[in-house]
Amino acid sequence: MTITEINPIGNFDSWDEARLKEIKDEKFSLDIGKILFENKELKLWQIELKPFERLPFRHHKNNYSCISFTDGLALSRNINGQIILLRLQKGDHFYRECAEIEMITDFENVGEDPIKIAIVEELVEAKHKAKNRL
Structure with a gap:
């Protein structure tokens, strides 16, 4: 996977009005896609x-x-x-830690071919961290 930053943090000059309105409305989803499997430790999307x-x-x-x-x-x-901009290749994989940061993103296929991705979300880690903060 190749990741290229095409717009830096803090710069909204190139953003279209529809995306800016989505952010202003703050109606963010917790869903990533279609749930294939779920238990108390993880979700497979x-x-x-x-x-x-x-x-x-x-x-x-x-x-x-x-x-x-x-x-x-x-x-x-x-x-x-x-x-x-993400250039995906079949078999690319990565791990992202975001349980302690605010990360709100969208995801758009800008290519000519369909994209298929699987995501394993760790539920135990977030609950464990939240429990330890109390």
Whole structure:
């Protein structure tokens, strides 16, 4: 996976009005895609996006792992202004820790081919951390 920053944090000059309105309205989802499996420790999500389909802004509260089942080109906007371009290759994977930071992003297939991704969201870690904060 190649990640290229195409807009820096704090710069909203290139953002369209529809995306800025979504942020202003603060109606963020916790859903990542379609749930394939869930227990008290994890959720297995699947994202399938046709060309130019987009997932709206969603709030990431738990750490997660991601694997791409297809090649593809995607755009992700963060409500902090940053926009990144992701060049996915089949088999690409990564792990992201976000249980202790606010991360609200969207995800859009900007390529000509469908994108298929699986995400394993860790539920235990977030609950454990929240419990230890009390």
